[in-house]
Structure formats: C-alpha cells, structure tokens
Amino acid sequence: MQPNHAMQPIQWESVDQTLDHCIKCNICTSYCPVSAVTDRFPGPKYVGPQAQRFRAAGQAHSPDDSVDFCSGCRVCNEVCPAGVRIAEINARARAQIVADRGISLRNRLLGRNELLGKLGSIAPAAANLALHNPVSRLLAEKVLGIAREAPLPRWSEKGTFGDWLRKRAPHRLRVEDPAHKVVYFHGCATMYYEPFIGQAAVAVLEHNGYEVIVPPQNCCGLPMLSNGEFDAATGYHQRNVACLASFARAGFPVLGTSTSCTLTLKEEAPELLDLHDEAATQVKLATWDIFEWLRARLEAGELRTDFQPLPYTLPYHAPCQQRAHQIGKPALEILGLIPQLDLRESHARCCGIAGTYGYKTEKYRVAMDVGQELFDFVQAQGDDLEYTACDSETCRWQLEHGLQLEHGRAIPSRHPIEWLAAAYGLYDLAQRQLHPHPRGARHP
Amino acid sequence: MLDLLVIGAGCSGLSAALVAAQAGLRVRVIAKGLGTLHWHAGTLDVLGYLPGDTPESIPHPFAALDRLPAQHPYARLGAAQVEAAMETIVASLNRAGLDFGPSAPDSAANPAVNLLLPSPIGVARPTWRAPRAQRAGELTSPQPMLIVGFSGLRDFYPALIAEHISRAHSIAARADWLPLATITHRRDNHPVHLAQALDDPATVARLGAALKAQVDTGERIGLPAILGLERHAATLAQLEAETGASIFEIPTLPPSVPGIRLHKALVATLAQLGVRVEAGMAAIAVHQDGDVIHSVETATSSRPLRHRARAFLLATGGILGGGLQSDAHGRVWESVFDLPVSAPTTRQGWFRSEFLDPRGQPIFRGGLEVNDQFQPITPEDSTGAPLLHNVWVAGNALAHADAIRTRSVEGLAIATGVAAAHAIIASLGSPPA
Numbered sequence: 107m108q109p110n111h112a113m114q115p116i117q118w119e120s121v122d123q124t125l126d127h128c129i130k131c132n133i134c135t136s137y138c139p140v141s142a143v144t145d146r147f148p149g150p151k152y153v154g155p156q157a158q159r160f161r162a163a164g165q166a167h168s169p170d171d172s173v174d175f176c177s178g179c180r181v182c183n184e185v186c187p188a189g190v191r192i193a194e195i196n197a198r199a200r201a202q203i204v205a206d207r208g209i210s211l212r213n214r215l216l217g218r219n220e221l222l223g224k225l226g227s228i229a230p231a232a233a234n235l236a237l238h239n240p241v242s243r244l245l246a247e248k249v250l251g252i253a254r255e256a257p258l259p260r261w262s263e264k265g266t267f268g269d270w271l272r273k274r275a276p277h278r279l280r281v282e283d284p285a286h287k288v289v290y291f292h293g294c295a296t297m298y299y300e301p302f303i304g305q306a307a308v309a310v311l312e313h314n315g316y317e318v319i320v321p322p323q324n325c326c327g328l329p330m331l332s333n334g335e336f337d338a339a340t341g342y343h344q345r346n347v348a349c350l351a352s353f354a355r356a357g358f359p360v361l362g363t364s365t366s367c368t369l370t371l372k373e374e375a376p377e378l379l380d381l382h383d384e385a386a387t388q389v390k391l392a393t394w395d396i397f398e399w400l401r402a403r404l405e406a407g408e409l410r411t412d413f414q415p416l417p418y419t420l421p422y423h424a425p426c427q428q429r430a431h432q433i434g435k436p437a438l439e440i441l442g443l444i445p446q447l448d449l450r451e452s453h454a455r456c457c458g459i460a461g462t463y464g465y466k467t468e469k470y471r472v473a474m475d476v477g478q479e480l481f482d483f484v485q486a487q488g489d490d491l492e493y494t495a496c497d498s499e500t501c502r503w504q505l506e507h508g509l510q511l512e513h514g515r516a517i518p519s520r521h522p523i524e525w526l527a528a529a530y531g532l533y534d535l536a537q538r539q540l541h542p543h544p545r546g547a548r549h550p
Numbered sequence: 551m552l553d554l555l556v557i558g559a560g561c562s563g564l565s566a567a568l569v570a571a572q573a574g575l576r577v578r579v580i581a582k583g584l585g586t587l588h589w590h591a592g593t594l595d596v597l598g599y600l601p602g603d604t605p606e607s608i609p610h611p612f613a614a615l616d617r618l619p620a621q622h623p624y625a626r627l628g629a630a631q632v633e634a635a636m637e638t639i640v641a642s643l644n645r646a647g648l649d650f651g652p653s654a655p656d657s658a659a660n661p662a663v664n665l666l667l668p669s670p671i672g673v674a675r676p677t678w679r680a681p682r683a684q685r686a687g688e689l690t691s692p693q694p695m696l697i698v699g700f701s702g703l704r705d706f707y708p709a710l711i712a713e714h715i716s717r718a719h720s721i722a723a724r725a726d727w728l729p730l731a732t733i734t735h736r737r738d739n740h741p742v743h744l745a746q747a748l749d750d751p752a753t754v755a756r757l758g759a760a761l762k763a764q765v766d767t768g769e770r771i772g773l774p775a776i777l778g779l780e781r782h783a784a785t786l787a788q789l790e791a792e793t794g795a796s797i798f799e800i801p802t803l804p805p806s807v808p809g810i811r812l813h814k815a816l817v818a819t820l821a822q823l824g825v826r827v828e829a830g831m832a833a834i835a836v837h838q839d840g841d842v843i844h845s846v847e848t849a850t851s852s853r854p855l856r857h858r859a860r861a862f863l864l865a866t867g868g869i870l871g872g873g874l875q876s877d878a879h880g881r882v883w884e885s886v887f888d889l890p891v892s893a894p895t896t897r898q899g900w901f902r903s904e905f906l907d908p909r910g911q912p913i914f915r916g917g918l919e920v921n922d923q924f925q926p927i928t929p930e931d932s933t934g935a936p937l938l939h940n941v942w943v944a945g946n947a948l949a950h951a952d953a954i955r956t957r958s959v960e961g962l963a964i965a966t967g968v969a970a971a972h973a974i975i976a977s978l979g980s981p982p983a
Contacts, residue, residue, distance in 0.1 A: 129870075133588050136742035136805040145737040184830035187583030187872060373851035391853050432830050432850040 121377065122195060125155035127188040134182035134192055139455040140175060143475035147175035150182035153199075154192035161199055168206065173199045175469070177460035177476070178332050179426040197331065197378055204334030212250040213333040216462040220325035223261070223298030230261035253470035257459070257507035259299040259499070267292055267301035271320055279312040287317045289353045291371065291393070293364035294325050295499040302538040303499075306527035307363050307396060309540055313530050314403065314410050319358065321349050326370040331378055332461050343375040343386070351385035354392035361396045363523050365428040365497045366461065368395050372431070395428065396523060397497070401436035404443075413529040415445040418492055421484045422522070423452035423505065425498035426460070437497060437522035444529045450487050454480035457496075459504035474508060481508040484517065493535065494519045552576050553978055555846060555859035557886055558873065559827050560585035561963035562945025563865030564816040565639050569971035571823040575978065579825060580848055580857065582832040585813060586871045590960065591675070591801035592775070592808020593684060594650065596636060597624070598664065598676035598957025601915075603908045607676040610661045611961070621950040623966050624958075626922055633657060635968035636961065640679060646815035647783060649682035666690055668772065668800050670706070672697075672714030672723075676957055681808060683777060683786050686770050687798035689715065694722040696765050697772040697800075702730040703739060705803045706774040723772075732760045733776075744776040745807045754778075754785050758792025765795050775799035775807045782811060831855070833866075833886045841939045846886065861940045861974045864889075864926075865967060868917060868946035868953075882916060887941060892919050892929040892949045910955040917949035923977075924970040940977075942970040 128151065135141060135149035147153065153173045161168060173196050182192040215222070226233035236242060243254040252258075265273075281287065288311060296304040308318045327342035350360055350371075362368035371393040376386050394402075403409040424435045441449055457477045458464050464473025484494055484505070494509075494517055496502045502519035509515045520535060527533035533540055554570050556563045559581035571577045596611035600618070608614045612629040619625065624632055640650045654660045664676040666689040674689050687695075695715065699708035708725035715723040730739060733756070734747045747753050765771055777799055778785030789797050801808055817827050831848040838844060843862050847854035864886060866873030876882045880897035884890075893916025894900050900913035919929045920943050925936035929949075944966040946953055953959045 131589060132740060132805045133584050135740060136588065136810065137584070141738075142743060142746065148738050185584040187581075187586065189582060189832065369851055393852055429830065430851060432848065433855055434826070434828055434831075 121191045121198070122158060124189060124191045125158050125195060128155035128190045129188055131187065133185050133187060134190075137181050137185045137455060139179060139181060139458070139476045139479070140177050140472060144175065144472045146472070147172055150176070150192045150196070154182070154195045155190055158195050158199065161202065165206075168199065168203050171203070174203070175472070176200070177456070177458075177463045177469075177473070179456040179460050180430040181426055181455050184426075184429060194378060197334075200334040201336045201378075205336075209333065209335060210251070212252060212466070213462075214335070215250070216252075216465060217330040217333045217335050217338065218325075219329050219462075220294045223294045226261040227266050227298050230263045234260050234263065247467055251467040252465050253467045255507075255511070256465040256470055257503040258465065259295065259503060262299055262301050265301065267297045267304040270301050270305060274308075278308070279315075279317050281315065281317045284357070286315055287319055287358055288399075289319045289321060289350065289358050289360045289392075291323060291326075291350070291360050291362040291364075291367060292320065293362065293367040293499075295364060300499060300538075302540075303363050303521050303523060305540050306521070306523045306533050307361070309527050309532040310400075310523060310530060311361075313532060314408070319353070321353065323349050326367040327375055328366050328370040329462055331370070331374055332463070336379060339375065340379050340381070343370070343379060343381060346371065347381070347386045347389050350389045350392070354388040358392065359399055360389065360393045361399050362393065363396050363497075363521060364499060365395055365425060365431065366500075368393050369427050369430055395431055395433065395436070395497075397436040397440055398431065398433045400440055400526075404440065409440075410530070411443055413444045414531050415447075416525065416529055417446040419448045419450065419488055419490070420493060420495055420525070421450045421452060421487045421491065422495045423454060423457065423480055423483075423501065425496055425501040426456045428497045437495075441495070441522055441525055441529075444525070447525070447529075452480055452483050454483050456480075457501040457504045457508070459500045461500055464504060473504070474511070477504055477508045478512065480505065481512045484509060485513045485515070491515075491517050493517065495522050495525060497522055552578050552857065552859035554578075554861045554863060554974055555580065555857050556863045556865055557581070557833050557846065558585065558863075558865035558867060558871070558945070559817075559829065560865060560867055560871055560945060561587055561590070561812075561960050562967035563863065564813075564820065564827070564967075565635075565964045566863050566865060566944055566967035566971040566974075567820055567825050567827075568642055568816065568823070569638065569968050570974060571820060571825045573971075573975045575975065577820075577823075577825045578857065578859075579820070579827040580831040580833065580846075581827070581829050582872060584829050586867055587809045587813040587816075589804045589806060589870075590809035590812060591677075591806060592812050593665075593667065593675075593677040593680040593801075594636065594640065594960045594964070595676070595957045596632065596662075596664075596678040596961035599955065601910065601952055601956055605908060607664065607666075607674070607957075609663055611664055611676075611678050612657075613661045619950065623920075623948050623951055623962060627965055627969055631969065632961065632965040633662070635965045636678065638968060639964050642819055643812070643815055646819050648811060648815045649783065650679045651682065651685065668711060668715060670711075670801055670803060672711030672800075674718065678961065681811070683775070683782065683797070683799045684801075684808065685798065686796040687772055687800065689719050689721065692720055693796075694766075694769045695724070695772055696769045697723060697725045698761065698764065699725070699727050699774065700730045700733065700744075701727050703741075703744070703774060706800075708772075711772070711800065726764050728757075728760050728764075732757050740805065741774060741776050741802045741807050742779070742805050742810065744774075745779040745782075748776060748778045748785050749781045751784075751788060754788045755792060758789050761789070761795075762793045765793055770796040770798060772798050772800050775801050777807075779807060779811065779814075836887055838938075841937065843887075843938055843940055860978055861942065863967075863970055863974065864918075864941060864943045864947060865945045866947055869913070871946055873945075873947040874917065882913075884918060884947065887926075887938065889918055889926045889937060889943075890928055892916060910952045914952045914955065915950055917951065918943050918947050919949055923973040924966060925973070942974055944970040
C-alpha cells in the first residue's frame with residue numbers, strides 16, 4: 107500500500123492524462139451549451155484538452171482565462187466518445203487560477219451558501235425583505251457583481267428543515283430492521299430554502315416502510331469546487347465523510363434529493379480533490395440519488411405503487427448534474443407509473459444556471475441564453491401547463507425565472523419527489539406541504 | 551427486463567435497435583459517448599471501391615458485392631439482403647424527414663448506380679444514396695458550379711474544391727467567398743454553430759440575397775454543409791427559392807452536420823418507438839453464467855449500473871469507434887466481452903510501408919469473427935459455434951471489411967446491424983405479451 111501523500115500526484119495525473127485520449131473530433135464543441143451562445147468560451151476542446159498542454163502548476167500566467175466561463179455542466183463529458191474528463195480538467199484549471207491569484211469576495215460568498223442559509227434563517231422574513239428588494243439587488247450588482255435579475259432563493263419563513271424534523275420527531279417512523287433504515291442527505295437548499303422537499307422525501311420513504319435517519323451534515327462543498335476554492339471544499343467534504351462513513355460502513359444507503367450534492371459525494375469531491383481514502387470511498391459507494399434508489403426498489407418489487415391519478419401535462423427536465431450521475435433518468439421511470447400523468451421529456455442540454463454561474467453579472471446573460479432551449483421546450487408543451495419538474499433546486503429557480511422573463515408565463519417547478527409524494531396522497535403540490543391527515547393515516 | 555441491449559450508438563447500433571423495436575422488442579441503446587455518426591458525411595455508402603489495388607471506383611455497388619472475398623460480412627448476406635436492409639433504413643430516414651430520394655422501382659432491371667459527389671477537398675466520392683441537400687453536387691452532370699466558402703470558416707477552401715472538380719470532370723467550377731458576417735457575428739465558428747444560425751429564416755434570407763448577387767445564370771451553388779440543423783429541409787428550400795439556383799452541400803471535417811442530422815433522425819425515430827439512447831454509459835463489466843450473458847454493467851459516478859437483457863448486440867465499432875482497443879505492444883482486444891480478435895499479431899504487421907498504400911492497412915481488416923447469424927466465434931473455427939449464446943456483433947467491429955478504404959462504412963453498419971437484429975428477433979421468438 108502506497109502512503110497517501112504519494113498517491114496524490116498520480117491521481118491528479120490520471121484525470122489530466124485523459125486528455126491524451128482526445129481525438130479532436132469536436133463532438134464536445136458541437137454540444138457545449140455555453141460555447142453555442144458566447145464567444146467568451148471557445149469550447150471544451152480548446153479550453154480543456156488543448157489548453158491543458160500549456161498549463162503547469164504555479165506558472166505566472168495561466169494560458170487562458172476563458173476557462174472561467176466553463177459552467178461545469180459536464181455535457182462535454184457526456185458526449186465525448188473517447189472518455190476525456192473535460193469538465194474536471196477545466197475545474198482544476200480554474201482552481202489553479204484561484205490558487206495563483208486569489209478569489210473575489212463575490213465568489214467566496216457564493217461558495218458559502220450554507221453560511222448564507224444559516225444567517226438568513228435567523229430572521230428569514232427580514233432577510234428576504236433585505237435581500238429581495240430592488241435597491242439591495244442593484245447594490246449587490248454594483249458592489250459584488252451578483253446580477254440583479256438572477257433568481258436568488260428565498261429563505262423559508264416556515265422554519266428550516268431541521269426545525270420540522272425536531273417537531274416531527276415523535277411522529278416519525280421507527281423500525282427495528284436495519285435493512286429498512288436509510289440516511290437522508292438534505293443539502294443546504296432543503297435545509298434553509300425549501301424544507302418541503304425534505305418533508306416530501308421523508309414522507310415517501312416512510313410510506314414505503316423505511317425509517318429515515320438524518321445525521322449531522324454540512325454543505326457538500328460543490329459551490330466552492332465550482333468557484334475554484336479547493337482547499338475550503340476539502341474541509342467540507344472531509345467533515346461530511348466523517349459524519350456519514352459509519353452509516354455507509356454499516357450498509358445504510360445515503361439518499362439525496364439534491365442531484366448536485368449527491369454527485370459531489372459520489373464523484374466530484376473525491377475525484378477533483380483526490381480524496382480516495384477508505385472512508386471517502388465508502389461514502390461515495392453508499393450515496394444514491396433518491397430516484398436511483400427508488401428505481402432499485404421498484405426493480406426488486408419493493409416499491410409501493412398505490413398511486414392516485416395526477417391529471418397533468420408535465421414537462422420534465424433532467425438537470426445536467428443529474429445526467430452526470432450516468433444512471434439514466436430514474437425519475438422519469440418512476441413518475442411514468444403515475445396514472446394520467448403526461449410526462450414530456452426535455453432534451454435541452456442545460457438550464458444555464460449551473461449552480462452559482464448564472465448569478466454572476468458577467469455570466470447572467472450567457473446563462474439565460476443557454477437556458478433558452480429549455481424555456482422554449484416548455485413553452486411548446488401547451489398553453490395550459492400548471493407545473494414543470496426538475497430534480498435540481500437552482501435549475502427549478504432558473505426555469506421559473508426564464509419562463510417568466512422569456513415567455514411571460516408563471517409556471518412553478520416541482521421536484522420529482524414532490525410529485526411522487528403527491529401521487530401517494532401525502533403532499534399538496536400547490537401549497538408545498540404534507541397533508542395533515544394523509545390517506546394512509548385516515549384508513550389504516 | 552430488456553429484450554435487447556445495444557452497446558454502441560453509431561450507425562449499426564441505431565439501425566439494429568430500430569429494426570428490433572419495430573418488431574416489438576424492448577430495446578435500450580447505451581454508448582460511452584455520442585456515436586461516430588457525428589463524423590460521417592451523411593451519405594449512405596455501400597461499396598465505392600473493391601479491396602486490393604484497383605484504383606477505379608465501383609459503378610454498381612450491389613452488383614459488385616459478389617466480387618468480395620468470402621469472409622467479408624457482405625458475402626455472408628448476399629446482395630439482395632444487403633439492398634433490402636439498406637432500403638428498410640432509407641424508408642425510416644425518409645419518414646423522419648431526411649430526403650434520401652425514392653427507391654428504384656425495379657432494382658433487378660435497373661441496378662443501383664453510385665452517385666459521384668464532391669468530398670471536402672473536391673475529389674469524387676462514390677456513394678449509393680445521399681440526402682437531397684447533397685445530390686445536386688453530382689459530378690457526372692456537366693452543369694457549371696459556383697463553390698462558395700466563408701472567410702473565417704476553417705477547413706473549407708472553395709478554390710481548392712473548384713480546382714479539383716474542374717480538373718477531373720468536364721465541369722466549369724469557380725470559387726468565391728462570402729464574409730462570415732452574412733451568417734453570424736460570432737468570432738469563433740464551426741459548422742454546427744453555423745447550421746444552428748441557419749435555422750433562422752431571416753439569416754437564410756440574408757445568405758440567399760448574398761448568393762443571388764454572386765451566382766451566374768445556369769450555375770449550381772456548392773456550400774459547406776451548414777444549411778440548418780432542426781429546420782434543414784425548410785432552409786434548403788428557402789435558399790433555392792431566393793437564389794433561383796440548385797444548391798448542394800459539401801461535407802466538412804467533423805463535426806459533420808449531415809452526419810449529425812442522420813444521428814438525430816435515427817434517435818428521434820427510436821424515441822417514438824420508446825427506445826432510449828443513453829450517452830455517457832461506458833460498459834465496464836459483464837455478468838455471465840457459462841456462455842449466457844445476464845447483464846452488462848456501465849460506469850456511473852458511484853457503483854456500476856446493471857443492464858439486464860435477454861440479448862446483447864455489440865455495436866461498439868472498430869479502432870476509431872472504440873470497440874477495438876490496442877496497446878503499444880501490438881495487442882488488440884475487444885473492449886466489452888473480451889472476445890478474440892482476428893488481427894495481425896505484431897505491430898510491424900499492422901501497417902504496410904506506404905501510408906496511402908492502395909491495398910489498405912492490414913490492421914483495418916482486423917476485428918471479430920462471426921458465424922452466419924452474426925454471433926461471435928473463435929477465429930478459424932469452421933464449426934461456427936457461437937462463443938456466447940446471446941451475443942451478436944454488427945458494424946465496424948467485424949473483421950475483413952476495411953470499410954473506410956472501400957467506402958462502405960454505412961452499408962456495412964446498416965446491413966450487418968439489420969441482419970443481426972433479424973437473427974436476434976428469430977432467436978428470442980415472439981416477445982412476451
């Protein structure tokens with residue numbers, strides 16, 4: 107066994123060396139949603155495998171700054187026939203620039219969504235008022251460079267997900283059988299902005315007879331990875347691994363409703379940061395997108411299918427961070443079982459927001475232009491749409507924002523787990539809350 | 551459970567999936583990345599040249615198939631079966647809106663003739679069928695040509711193309727340039743972005759006006775293959791109406807827009823049949839019980855994903871497509887099932903001394919050996935006993951073809967893909983109701 111420090115450079119090389127597999131076929135460039143709309147990003151092939159040959163650690167000037175315009179959507183990886191890890195090469199190049207030159211206050215702030223979530227949740231109504239007004243947004247744009255139109259979330263004014271868990275504790279399902287216990291990784295957005303996503307997830311899992319364990323956890327670190335702060339992200343990931351590894355070793359699956367958080371636990375953090383120790387690997391292998399895990403239950407004949415009909419036309423967009431899991435589209439397979447739900451699959455490449463990318467003044471327009479494909483797809487699905495569906499929180503916010511701005515339509519977006527909870531009769535899609543007396547409770 | 555898992559989303563995998571799904575099988579296509587169709591010229595080449603050192607191209611592709619060596623995949627099928635397979639896929643492509651033209655009413659009395667179309671450098675390229683947008687470039691017609699390029703678009707040189715055409719054919723061909731700003735104000739351009747820009751009728755109108763000012767009466771106009779992606783047929787019709795001239799596309803270096811149109815048409819047709827084409831799924835392991843494969847695993851961001859199926863079609867391509875891997879020591883292996891590969895055993899044996907030797911390079915005739923059902927066998931095994939009970943092989947992974955040199959890439963892919971699909975359908979029997 108090699109000592110850990112000796113493995114570092116070898117692993118770092120292994121991502122970078124995939125550039126040698128590039129045959130310059132340009133399939134990545136033809137599918138890159140960013141280079142399709144802006145000259146600021148010349149495309150994955152140039153910025154990734156080609157420019158990489160001119161980069162070296164600690165060099166005075168990185169050969170190109172355009173890598174900062176890579177949104178990290180990973181469509182290039184998805185379509186590359188040669189297996190080049192283009193998005194990872196770009197992420198590391200950005201981290202090198204940050205290491206060489208430092209990071210802006212804005213990018214440091216955007217990387218700290220957990221801290222922002224905590225601060226705002228002290229007095230969420232006041233925080234929403236303070237942030238979501240034209241003067242503050244103009245100020246944030248001028249001083250920080252956060253686009254004033256960008257779809258920033260609102261703090262939950264009905265308490266955090268943690269508050270709900272504490273209140274709900276006496277009524278939560280407890281089971282003896284360890285095979286019927288799962289761990290839930292909620293992510294920052296569910297904790298501070300959208301606690302109802304976590305409520306829907308707990309309700310669906312309990313409906314299927316699973317006890318849901320929610321151990322202490324922190325931000326997955328992805329916002330920091332995306333903004334090139336690898337050192338800070340390392341700390342966050344290692345703390346999560348410390349919290350989750352014992353559950354993983356005991357065989358409990360770690361399920362998440364945020365596709366980018368689960369992708370970070372599975373792959374982004376271990377691969378970009380080279381954290382391949384036993385504990386990190388156990389967590390990587392135990393982590394599931396919640397629909398990926400529900401699909402496995404379905405295939406094993408263990409998923410309840412007592413669905414109520416949901417008579418809606420529903421455009422569904424699998425976000426790029428979901429597609430990067432490389433698990434197909436399990437949400438589509440499960441929601442496809444709900445009677446009368448007319449699912450319309452989006453083949454748009456990306457909504458544009460890419461985490462915090464579309465919040466930035468210089469990238470806001472790029473993100474909106476990237477998302478146009480998705481906004482137009484939804485628009486084409488008819489005049490009487492009530493909702494859309496998408497697994498990722500920032501993408502849902504962007505989708506709502508884009509439909510409003512580009513097509514003048516107020517169409518709320520919901521997570522597939524909200525749809526599933528609604529189909530089980532547990533959840534109110536419009537109010538985004540659990541029914542006080544679910545069907546099962548009324549008729550035991 | 552799936553009836554059929556197709557591994558590979560190139561021309562052979564998608565064609566086989568189409569035929570199998572039309573027969574009612576439950577099919578999924580997985581691929582490491584997007585298929586090699588993105589590198590194709592968008593035409594359907596059946597046979598342009600015979601192997602060996604004959605420099606002349608073949609006029610009648612199907613009639614020439616019986617001159618191929620007995621081991622060639624075409625020889626296993628015979629001309630009639632190859633032609634029927636090609637017509638099946640052409641019918642689907644025509645329905646999907648890619649106009650490959652009507653079929654000859656009586657192919658026995660009127661054997662199919664290869665078209666001769668200009669290559670990206672203006673050299674004659676024999677092909678069996680071409681989409682409507684390329685057919686007006688027929689080099690046997692004496693009609694004069696105006697070849698138009700765009701200053702700033704790399705790798706398309708109208709003067710070179712025009713010179714090659716007028717030297718080799720009795721065609722008056724001249725070249726001209728338009729500023730790229732006619733189409734876009736973007737700085738860094740490649741064919742796909744330009745094609746997307748030409749999905750906009752206002753942009754097409756601008757291009758039409760610029761071309762009309764340049765074209766002389768009686769000339770046809772050759773352009774790089776960028777005439778629209780999603781609204782291609784409408785773009786072509788609008789441009790011809792605005793210029794009053796016949797327009798033809800000349801394929802470009804990859805990414806190739808006509809190849810992408812072909813890919814999109816096949817994927818859209820499969821989607822209508824309920825078949826998912828999943829890119830970004832590289833096969834990394836197989837589970838088997840003796841000679842029966844139960845499942846293939848693909849890499850994910852965490853634990854592998856298992857795809858269970860009754861039958862598996864290996865359509866992963868040759869060396870370029872990634873179906874065959876090689877190392878510096880001359881070893882060549884098949885990437886999913888590790889099937890035995892028939893290929894020169896030393897690196898010295900891969901190549902002849904001349905890069906452009908007309909006999910081709912021996913390594914490109916390497917590949918997998920199959921029986922008449924397109925199931926993999928041990929090389930030299932005359933019994934034809936399949937190595938795996940429920941695995942079939944199609945396309946450029948097959949040995950003895952040298953498809954690029956003989957200009958038979960799409961024909962080989964489609965004919966063997968369709969044949970393997972029929973063998974699979976027969977083997978599985980009727981799908982469970």
